Amino acid sequence: MRLIESYVVEVCRFVPKEQRDEIAQDLRDAITEEAQEVADARGDVLIEADVEQVLAGFGHPLKVAGSYQPKKYLIGPELYPVLWQTLRVVLTCALGIQVAAIIVFASLEEWQMGPWQLFSMTVEIILWIAVVVFAAFAVIEYSGEKLGWYENWQPASLSRNSMSTIDRSDLVTNLVGEGFFLLWWNDVVVVQNFLPADALVVSLSPVWADFFWPLNFVFGGFFLLHVVTLTRGIWRRGGLLSELVLDGALIGLALAILTSGNLLEYGGNLAEKFLTPAHIPTIMQVVIGVVIAMTLWDMWTAMKNLQGQGYGIDDVALAEEPG
Amino acid sequence: MSAVISEPTAEISAKLNSEIRRGSLVLAVLGQLKAEHYGYSLRKSLAEQGLEVEEGTLYPLIRRLEKQGLLESEWREENKRRKRFYRLSPTGGEVYKKLLQEWLTMQKCLLAITADRQPTAEK
Numbered sequence: 001m002r003l004i005e006s007y008v009v010e011v012c013r014f015v016p017k018e019q020r021d022e023i024a025q026d027l028r029d030a031i032t033e034e035a036q037e038v039a040d041a042r043g044d045v046l047i048e049a050d051v052e053q054v055l056a057g058f059g060h061p062l063k064v065a066g067s068y069q070p071k072k073y074l075i076g077p078e079l080y081p082v083l084w085q086t087l088r089v090v091l092t093c094a095l096g097i098q099v100a101a102i103i104v105f106a107s108l109e110e111w112q113m114g115p116w117q118l119f120s121m122t123v124e125i126i127l128w129i130a131v132v133v134f135a136a137f138a139v140i141e142y143s144g145e146k147l148g149w150y151e152n153w154q155p156a157s158l159s160r161n162s163m164s165t166i167d168r169s170d171l172v173t174n175l176v177g178e179g180f181f182l183l184w185w186n187d188v189v190v191v192q193n194f195l196p197a198d199a200l201v202v203s204l205s206p207v208w209a210d211f212f213w214p215l216n217f218v219f220g221g222f223f224l225l226h227v228v229t230l231t232r233g234i235w236r237r238g239g240l241l242s243e244l245v246l247d248g249a250l251i252g253l254a255l256a257i258l259t260s261g262n263l264l265e266y267g268g269n270l271a272e273k274f275l276t277p278a279h280i281p282t283i284m285q286v287v288i289g290v291v292i293a294m295t296l297w298d299m300w301t302a303m304k305n306l307q308g309q310g311y312g313i314d315d316v317a318l319a320e321e322p323g
Numbered sequence: 324m325s326a327v328i329s330e331p332t333a334e335i336s337a338k339l340n341s342e343i344r345r346g347s348l349v350l351a352v353l354g355q356l357k358a359e360h361y362g363y364s365l366r367k368s369l370a371e372q373g374l375e376v377e378e379g380t381l382y383p384l385i386r387r388l389e390k391q392g393l394l395e396s397e398w399r400e401e402n403k404r405r406k407r408f409y410r411l412s413p414t415g416g417e418v419y420k421k422l423l424q425e426w427l428t429m430q431k432c433l434l435a436i437t438a439d440r441q442p443t444a445e446k
Contacts, residue, residue: 029407030362030382037363059379067383
């Protein structure tokens with residue numbers, strides 16, 4: 001019957017070539033047999049309605065084709081968490097390397113790029129990394145390679161090293177801010193290109209030159225620390241102490257900058273209409289004040305984390321245990 | 324008090340039911356094929372014992388079990404019609420015994436675990 005043949009062809013479109021003939025024969029026999037039984041139950045010859053009834057019982061061809069196959073995944077549930085972990089680590093490292101490379105190139109030669117150029121380069125890198133990582137995991141899944149991570153795991157490997165959980169969104173926000181600052185500070189991204197030249201020209205005064213390397217060190221340190229912490233997924237004691245030292249250094253630098261005299265130079269129609277030289281110190285005090293406040297908040301969080309370390313399984317859960 | 328099953332709960336139950344059925348179905352088919360059956364008669368006999376199985380599930384399962392060497396098949400004529408008859412292979416028989424043992428152990432455990440959670444009659 002044509003209906004049976006159409007159904008078989010439809011199912012076989014979705015099964016591997018090498019099994020197609022066998023499954024087609026199998027399915028053809030099964031449908032015919034079922035349809036004949038339906039016709040027999042009616043006490044009449046086989047008609048198309050009998051076949052339709054049987055095919056309705058078999059269900060959608062795609063579903064039946066799936067039932068003939070063992071369950072296959074591009075990346076299965078066992079590898080899935082490892083995939084995300086790997087993707088996160090590789091992406092974070094790649095972006096960190098990208099920022100560092102850009103800074104090095106910019107310091108070696110006159111090399112600048114606009115934010116959009118930087119954005120498109122970053123997206124391209126992310127896409128390539130994602131493609132490579134997904135492809136590698138698909139190969140592992142396909143080849144059925146056993147990772148052995150789960151089997152070889154030992155509870156003793158859970159270090160009692162003091163640690164606390166990270167606030168991922170907070171860390172990512174910090175990383176974006178620090179990365180942008182480093183690119184701007186090293187003249188890789190020029191914000192002035194995006195301001196209307198006639199209306200507003202803003203530049204840092206020469207006093208900032210003394211802070212070029214100190215700020216590079218502090219922000220570079222923050223960036224590296226946050227990349228490592230984000231990759232690890234936890235704060236370790238050493239990381240928290242480094243955070244406190246860098247926070248202290250940044251506050252010290254901010255206070256030194258505040259007392260360095262004239263910090264900003266400006267020009268352009270718009271700026272001259274609304275700004276007077278008297279406004280500049282106030283504006284800079286507010287800006288640097290905000291930076292200091294944010295850094296103090298980070299210090300406070302780091303200290304809280306440092307005090308709260310080990311405050312988890314040891315002190316709470318075990319304390320609740322009877323006896 | 325009438326129990327109201329919310330949609331998510333119903334969905335969860337359906338998924339879990341399907342998992343339980345999927346695991347049990349192999350045992351049921353192997354058990355039924357201790358005696359020879361062809362596809363339709365197998366499905367009928369399972370249904371008569373309360374286990375309705377869709378054609379689209381049963382036939383691919385039979386094929387998989389045969390490929391694994393747990394079933395043997397033979398084409399024969401019955402009532403002037405060629406039919407493919409299936410029965411347990413010797414390997415299938417061994418696997419069936421092991422699965423059945425596991426199933427009985429599990430059933431015993433589950434009955435013990437759920438015994439005190441059976442709904443009690445109101446006085």
